[in-house]
Amino acid sequence: MSNNNLLNETHNPALTSWVESANIENSDFPIQNLPFASFKLKGSNEDFRVGVAIGDQVIDLKAVFALDIFDGDVQAALEQCCNTQLNAFMSMGKHFWSALRQALSKALTTGSELQAKLVSCLIAQADVVYALPCQIGDYTDFYTSIHHATSVGKKFRPDNPLLPNYKWVPIGYHGRSSSIEVSGSNFKRPKGQTKAPTATEPSFGPCKRLDYELEVGVFIGNGNDLGESISIDNAEDHVFGICLFNDWSARDIQGWEYQPLGPFLSKSFASTISPWIVTSEALAPYKAQWTRDEADPQPLPYLESQHNRDFGSLDLNLQVLIETETMRNAKQAAVQLSQSNFKDSYWTVAQMVAHHTVNGCNLRPGDMFGSGTQSGPNPEEAGSMLELSNAGAEPIQLPNGETRTFLEDGDCVIMKGWCKKEGAARIGFGEVSATVLAAD
Ligand code: CA
Numbered sequence: 001m002s003n004n005n006l007l008n009e010t011h012n013p014a015l016t017s018w019v020e021s022a023n024i025e026n027s028d029f030p031i032q033n034l035p036f037a038s039f040k041l042k043g044s045n046e047d048f049r050v051g052v053a054i055g056d057q058v059i060d061l062k063a064v065f066a067l068d069i070f071d072g073d074v075q076a077a078l079e080q081c082c083n084t085q086l087n088a089f090m091s092m093g094k095h096f097w098s099a100l101r102q103a104l105s106k107a108l109t110t111g112s113e114l115q116a117k118l119v120s121c122l123i124a125q126a127d128v129v130y131a132l133p134c135q136i137g138d139y140t141d142f143y144t145s146i147h148h149a150t151s152v153g154k155k156f157r158p159d160n161p162l163l164p165n166y167k168w169v170p171i172g173y174h175g176r177s178s179s180i181e182v183s184g185s186n187f188k189r190p191k192g193q194t195k196a197p198t199a200t201e202p203s204f205g206p207c208k209r210l211d212y213e214l215e216v217g218v219f220i221g222n223g224n225d226l227g228e229s230i231s232i233d234n235a236e237d238h239v240f241g242i243c244l245f246n247d248w249s250a251r252d253i254q255g256w257e258y259q260p261l262g263p264f265l266s267k268s269f270a271s272t273i274s275p276w277i278v279t280s281e282a283l284a285p286y287k288a289q290w291t292r293d294e295a296d297p298q299p300l301p302y303l304e305s306q307h308n309r310d311f312g313s314l315d316l317n318l319q320v321l322i323e324t325e326t327m328r329n330a331k332q333a334a335v336q337l338s339q340s341n342f343k344d345s346y347w348t349v350a351q352m353v354a355h356h357t358v359n360g361c362n363l364r365p366g367d368m369f370g371s372g373t374q375s376g377p378n379p380e381e382a383g384s385m386l387e388l389s390n391a392g393a394e395p396i397q398l399p400n401g402e403t404r405t406f407l408e409d410g411d412c413v414i415m416k417g418w419c420k421k422e423g424a425a426r427i428g429f430g431e432v433s434a435t436v437l438a439a440d
Contacts, residue, residue, distance in 0.1 A: 006284040006311065010034075010105040013425045017108045018115045019122065021055030028418065028428020029053040031108055034101055035241070035276035035429075038085050039128040048131040050081040050089070053276055053430075054108055056125050063121040069107075069114060073099040086134040086277070090240045091365035093222040094281075097240065101281055130182050130275035133243070134219065134366035139177040140356060141215075141247060141267070141370035142170055146346040148375035148383060155391045156255065167297050170347040170355045175247075175370065176268035182275050183432040187248070189409060189439040190269035194252040202256060206439035209251035209392065210407040214320050214383030214415055216342055216371040217245035217273050218349050226362040232305045235353035236280060238363065242349075244274040244318070244415045244432045245370050251386055251406065271370075274415070274432035285424035287311035290348050302358050303351045312348035316429075317341055318374055318417050320383065324402055325410025334414050335399055340376035340383055409438040 009015075010032065016023045017031040029035065031054065038048045039058055051058035064070075065078035077100040080088040089096070107114040143149055146166065153161030165171065181187075189210055195202035221240030224230050230238055247267065254266030290312035292298055318341065323334035347355075352369055373383040382388045385406050389396050395403035407413070413436075417429035 003285055003287055003311065006287060008102070010101055010281070011285055011424065013423065015105070015425075016110045017054060018110050018112065019055045019057055019108060021057065022108075024055070026426060027055055028430050029055055030425050031105060032425035033278060033282050033427050034104055035278045035282065036086055036133060037275045037277070038131040038133050039123075039275070040131075041123065042127055042129050048084045050083065050086055051123070052104060053125065054122075057122040058125055058128055059104070059108070059118065060121045060123060064118065067117055067121070069117060070103055074103040085132065085366075087366040090134060090219065090221040091223075094237050097221065097279060098281055101279065130184075132180065132182050132273070133275065133277050136177040136180055136366055136368045137364050138367045139175040139180060139271075139370070140172050140367075141175045141372065142172040142347065142352055143372035144170060144345040144347040144352070145372055145375050145383070147344065147377055147381070148373040148387070151375065151382065151387050152384075155386065168300070170303070170352055172352075172356070172369075173262040175271070177368070179268055180271045180273060180368070183272060184434065185272060186435040186437050187270035188437045190250050190253070190265070191439055192250060192253040192265050193256055195256045207250040207253055208406070210436060211249045211251050211385045212320065212407065212413045213247040213249055213373040214318055214338070214340065215245040215247050215373055216316065216318070216417070217243040218352065218369040218371065219243070219277055220353075220363045220367040220369075221365060223363040223365055223367065224357055227360040228357070228362075229360060230353050230357045230363070232303060232308055232350050232354040235350035238353055239280045239349055241277040241279040242283065242314075242316075243277050244417050244429050246272045246413060246415055246432050246434065247370055247373070248272070249384070270434075272432050272434045274430050276430045278427060278429055282427055283314060283316075283419065286315045286419040286421070286427065288313040288315045288343055299351065302354055305350075308348055308350050312350050313343040313345070314349070315341065315343045315421065316417055316419050318383070319415065321414040321416070322398070322404070323412040323414065324398065324408070326402060327398075327400055328410070328412070330400070332400060334412070337385075337388060337396065338380060338382055340374050340381040342371065342374055344376045345371065345374065407436050409436055411436050
């Protein structure tokens, strides 16, 4: 099944922009991408506002609206972008998202007669800071990588790694949205209760097994009314876009607290997302076949559709890097810890949406899902240190001679993502990074 019916002129790999930096090979933000963020000039007192990335620039959509060069649905969409965050625009739905994308694509294309006017709306990304792209009302974290679920399960329950519901239910828990911050927001090592397996009582203090989780963040656009469900066939229409997500995790706190109701303080101290939301439409060339092993239970009907089989997966490369304080002081570049791909996920984004709403639970514009840690089938594709260091038993060797079992103070974790294949423009996600600070 080809993706052709999902594609339009905005995906044409031959398109170039009059913003020259967008045409550089391996740019994260070519004209085929056009992701959204909330930004303002560094050091300024101005309000955050909504922008779209093009090459190494941001196009200020409030300024574009003020030019009054568009009309109809495009100008209506721009009007909703004249806010500090994206929720109002996200709530408009696919028709308006697509109308604005097409207009911006055309206006930014080489030779556009709008160049002279739009050039005044550009600001260098090097000169801006970001806020959360939208107000995240509710955040749900899934657990969609069977490779992660199995290897983590082995560490917590060696005799029973994968619980019997895993292959039937897209497992998730309700996370905490108040502590989600945008890339660059450093945070203090959390403190809490932990109990070593051999101890008779818990102790209190700074987390000793601090970890990252390599995840994808999924943003809901227009939601659903309480009591109504979103069918799997309509699910993707409700997804505005995707970002990179680091779900920091305190493994020692988690191990003691997680039964019987799931993770709590081991997750809610900090989570970090990349500033740019790459839209569902930009990702159309990378929607890929999804299959379920014949030996496994097939999805229940509400989680099953031909469209999901044909296009439910996303071929998105994910990478984690670390820069320790020692490396930073020596001006050494960050080094890769692992790479994986979101296409290895056991459940698709559409299945997450359909499952989340099947009981009538309402999703709202700006709600975010975490995909769960994306670990691939091979051990070196693990998306957390818990897996890479075999729960601390096998230290990870870094090129400068340092080792890590879990994160130390001063460690900066960087995650990157990109889609790339023959016949389509490369779509980059930028990055999410943050540094662990010492506990008080
Ligand atoms: Ca997680």
